[in-house]
Amino acid sequence: MSKSQEMKKVLFVGQEPETVDFSDPALPPGFDAAKIHAGIALGMKQMADRGWHADLCLVRPDDSATTVLEQQLSTIFYDCVVIGGGIRIPPKSLLLFERLVNSVHKSAPQASIAFNTSPPDTGDAAARWLNVD
Template sequence: MTRVLFIGQTPETVDFSDPALPPGFDAEKIRAGIAIGMSKLRERGWQADECMISPDDAGRATLEKQLASTNYDCVVIGGGMRLPPKGLVMFEIVVNLVHKAAPGAAIAFNTRPEDTAEAAARWVRG
């Protein structure tokens, strides 16, 4: 069975005042979008895991633990991890952790939480 991991920033830790973020975003809207994205992954018959992390060492540890728990065919890194410029270092940490801990997994990027399945589908078949 195809196994996909979605990595995103815990919505409650997002600085919604950052002008780099789309206006009108809030934690509730992000969580709703993630739920849709995860549902679409499962509709494809894939095992879908979600790993929401804080932008700090605790988030890094959470991701390391998740990546060590199983082998993934694809890891989708959410837009909230890479869009705000002040989050660049955390984004680099995430990409490097995935590269090291899941070397056989494709890495994909969504444009919004709802298109996570489409991002994964570019790299996995099944």
């Protein structure tokens, strides 16, 4: 099997839904942990349906996040790492977002980095960088 035919490996990085501050005005009204979990499940299914190996790495919004991510990145050679909008969009998550991007850059320099807007478009975010439809 050629490199282009090999199964693509994608890591989806998101914040543990139970640690999200739903009072943050930067988040959509009515959002809750159950809705995030449902969106994550949908995004993971869509990537599996594309024939990709997809892993999920949920982090806490604290100093443990980079350690957890770097440990996950040491287990598999990923083609793409998608960092979720829940980490990227809220202004108060900027430092966490920067730390995670730098962890990917350091621990998986071969991986493309992509960003979703919500869990269900994670596969589309990865596809932009994997040169697949």
